[in-house]
Amino acid sequence: MLRYSKIYWYFVVQRFKILMEYRLNFFIGSISTVLFQGASIIAMWAVLRQVPSIQGWTLEQILLIYGLLTLSKGINHLFADNLWVIGRDYIRPGQFDRFLVRPINPLFHLLADRICHDAIGDFIVGFGLVGYAMVKLQLPITLASISFIILMVISGGIIFIALNLITAATAFWIMDSIPVTNLVFSTNEFAQYPLTFYHRSVGILLTWLLPYGFASYYPASYLLGHSIGWMAWLAPLIALVSITIAYRFWVFGLKHYGSTGS
Amino acid sequence: MNKLAYRLRIYRSVVGMNIKEMLAYNLWFWSQLGAHLFLTIVYVSFWKALYSERETIAGLTMQQTLTYIILARMIAPLVQWGYTQEFGYWIREGTISSELLRPVDFQERIFIGHLTRTFVALAQQLLVTGSFAVLVFDIRLPTDPLIWLSFLISLLLGCSILFCFDWIFGCVAFYSTEVWGLQVVRGSILMLFSGVLLPLTMLPSGLQTLAQWMPFAQSVSIPVSLLSGITPLDQLGSIWLQQLAWLAVMLMLSRLMFNFSVRKITVQGG
Numbered sequence: 121m122l123r124y125s126k127i128y129w130y131f132v133v134q135r136f137k138i139l140m141e142y143r144l145n146f147f148i149g150s151i152s153t154v155l156f157q158g159a160s161i162i163a164m165w166a167v168l169r170q171v172p173s174i175q176g177w178t179l180e181q182i183l184l185i186y187g188l189l190t191l192s193k194g195i196n197h198l199f200a201d202n203l204w205v206i207g208r209d210y211i212r213p214g215q216f217d218r219f220l221v222r223p224i225n226p227l228f229h230l231l232a233d234r235i236c237h238d239a240i241g242d243f244i245v246g247f248g249l250v251g252y253a254m255v256k257l258q259l260p261i262t263l264a265s266i267s268f269i270i271l272m273v274i275s276g277g278i279i280f281i282a283l284n285l286i287t288a289a290t291a292f293w294i295m296d297s298i299p300v301t302n303l304v305f306s307t308n309e310f311a312q313y314p315l316t317f318y319h320r321s322v323g324i325l326l327t328w329l330l331p332y333g334f335a336s337y338y339p340a341s342y343l344l345g346h347s348i349g350w351m352a353w354l355a356p357l358i359a360l361v362s363i364t365i366a367y368r369f370w371v372f373g374l375k376h377y378g379s380t381g382s
Numbered sequence: 383m384n385k386l387a388y389r390l391r392i393y394r395s396v397v398g399m400n401i402k403e404m405l406a407y408n409l410w411f412w413s414q415l416g417a418h419l420f421l422t423i424v425y426v427s428f429w430k431a432l433y434s435e436r437e438t439i440a441g442l443t444m445q446q447t448l449t450y451i452i453l454a455r456m457i458a459p460l461v462q463w464g465y466t467q468e469f470g471y472w473i474r475e476g477t478i479s480s481e482l483l484r485p486v487d488f489q490e491r492i493f494i495g496h497l498t499r500t501f502v503a504l505a506q507q508l509l510v511t512g513s514f515a516v517l518v519f520d521i522r523l524p525t526d527p528l529i530w531l532s533f534l535i536s537l538l539l540g541c542s543i544l545f546c547f548d549w550i551f552g553c554v555a556f557y558s559t560e561v562w563g564l565q566v567v568r569g570s571i572l573m574l575f576s577g578v579l580l581p582l583t584m585l586p587s588g589l590q591t592l593a594q595w596m597p598f599a600q601s602v603s604i605p606v607s608l609l610s611g612i613t614p615l616d617q618l619g620s621i622w623l624q625q626l627a628w629l630a631v632m633l634m635l636s637r638l639m640f641n642f643s644v645r646k647i648t649v650q651g652g
């Protein structure tokens with residue numbers, strides 16, 4: 121474990137050196153997410169300023185959901201962005217074999233190979249929105265509520281990573297996994313609004329099959345004092361179960377892997 | 383015998399490889415379609431929830447807003463990114479010098495190419511996601527061919543205006559040689575002020591004025607409002623006049639800007 125943290129730190133330093141060579145790109149990458157999400161948030165504000173609420177949800181409450189989701193997404197973006205391109209950048213050109221002959225876990229190597237700093241933008245937007253919503257809604261900002269948020273954001277991040285890991289592992293069979301990852305990942309868009317906005321089936325899907333709902337809707341509901349019972353505390357368990365399944369599937373795929381022979 | 387087995391093994395992997403390649407492209411198509419469907423469900427549900435407690439918002443009914451939004455989202459990918467990336471690429475690679483030497487007007491050539499790509503993409507979008515939207519989401523597309531024609535002309539004008547704007551934008555690459563950042567800024571401003579995310583009449587009046595003075599609405603909001611029936615056809619004359627005026631100004635500016643900044647080119651390694 122200590123060895124892995126040392127190696128990880130070494131990767132981070134290397135990555136940072138590369139980034140500092142292109143400072144302008146570093147800066148633009150970080151704010152690009154802020155700009156794009158800014159456009160959607162302004163649009164949402166413009167619509168909601170004309171109405172008091174949507175089915176009982178006010179603008180600030182929806183922004184809380186949106187902010188929590190963005191923070192979880194940021195964790196995935198920062199630590200596991202390389203899962204997206206495993207097929208295109210590693211397996212197809214034969215680069216993945218490099219990982220297999222080294223004395224560290226290939227998954228660890230893949231993730232550490234590129235830490236994605238663009239996630240800074242997600243964290244700026246996420247913190248901003250959650251903070252703004254908490255203050256505006258006069259929710260208690262205590263040690264308990266902050267620890268709850270941190271726990272839920274980490275769980276949400278792990279859920280994001282787990283789903284991307286499962287879809288990335290399909291690359292061992294079909295070579296390019298981006299379409300599969302893209303399709304599954306795109307369903308997280310559902311979780312930016314209260315799940316009650318959708319048909320019941322979407323709620324069930326986002327809770328039990330693609331559990332993005334635990335990254336946003338459930339923790340937000342708990343913070344807002346809605347009575348959702350034990351569902352409020354289920355996120356860490358769901359995260360643990362999904363990452364275990366995902367890792368098993370990854371190992372299974374790895375055994376099946378037979379290189380591209382180039 | 384061994385030789386035969388060897389050959390068969392090679393053939394098998396060739397077959398496998400081809401299947402994988404075909405599947406990759408097909409998969410990409412279905413994945414994009416699926417993601418588009420999910421996203422559509424997300425914002426359709428959002429607007430439906432919004433309309434569940436009221437009849438109109440900013441004077442628009444649910445049917446009007448939904449039709450508008452679904453169509454605007456279909457147009458969005460055609461205009462979202464522009465072609466400024468190519469500008470930066472030519473300059474970075476130094477191929478701009480040979481591009482400029484060709485005996486056809488540089489801007490015209492790029493314009494025709496860009497427009498062709500845009501309209502082929504539009505045809506694809508309308509065929510695939512359009513028919514999909516009609517089937518799944520109960521939107522009402524007009525049956526009057528006149529409306530379609532005026533939509534297409536308005537879109538053509540709008541895309542030409544945007545083309546000239548992007549041309550001016552691309553000229554900045556002569557100075558900065560880096561366009562990605564500008565592209566990101568342009569893309570996010572476009573998302574909001576072109577009317578992709580919401581009908582522009584729903585913006586507060588200050589932002590609406592701002593949107594009117596930007597070229598982006600010309601390529602999304604104005605044609606889509608025609609097609610979704612928000613703008614009645616009797617305003618067609620003034621709309622086209624307005625678009626032509628925009629086009630004239632932007633075209634002139636883009637020519638000026640190009641002639642001015644082309645002197646700045648430093649062909650790297652060329």
